[in-house]
Amino acid sequence: MRVPVELFDYATKEPVEGELFDEVTVEHFLETQRDWRPAVIEAAKAMLKSGAPRVNVPRHFHWDWSTKEADLRVLAFSFFGITCRGKLQGIMKLETAGRSSRLPEHKGKPLIYIDYLETAPWNIKTLVEALGKGPQFGAVGTRLIEAAVRRSLEEGFKGRLALHSLSTSEQFYLEKCGMMGVGRDSAKQDLLWCEFTPEQAEIFLGEGGGAA
């Protein structure tokens, strides 16, 4: 699957076309390690040195997508990526089996779980600003969340979706996407479990995924 998606070019302040795809390969994982990880680590160090609020300091500096190579062959996992101007701009891993809602009214109902979602460091405003630059593309995370909601609908999960949010991303999921903060998970470093009900997912898609 390869479909065009609309991103936002911060330089021109105009929409720009990217491509959403699900044929993610180990090459994409290696690209994140080669092109993304050094920038994330550099920004984290710069933010700590400058005394930036700890809530803004990236928590995903240790992520390594290449360790997920074996998961590419497992039906219970799905991967999506977004490219623009020849570069990977975002990547996401979904769990499509074995996860269910934690909301009382939907308890036990299956959902799509976003195991990992990462946008390229040059698209994360707080991160690139720590390096004295401006972000390149907006709406990458939003387009990936939309893809996850659509997968939920395709699977018959009615748009139900959940994830554990890093502290640096809670505002995005709760305020921009309109997900519900269900509770902190002591089994997962006290990360916040965020969830879309079918109704919230429908609103999210109807609003074009919310703001960039």
Add this chain to the structure above:
Amino acid sequence: MNTKKTMTLNLTDQEMKVLEELSTQKDLSKTAILRQALRLYQLVDVKLAEGGKLFFEDQKKEKAELMVL
């Protein structure tokens, strides 16, 4: 999504009853239930082949049972 292929599945009355119950409980079609089952089966199989172990823990977290497929 990939192109789908059709197959005929023969189930006993009891198997069909369980499938229908799960379909109602999970708010999923019977096809989606079976697709979930296949995914979980493969996931467990892969993890066991990699040397992983699967445990069920009771509510008191006192007893764990190893499940091997």
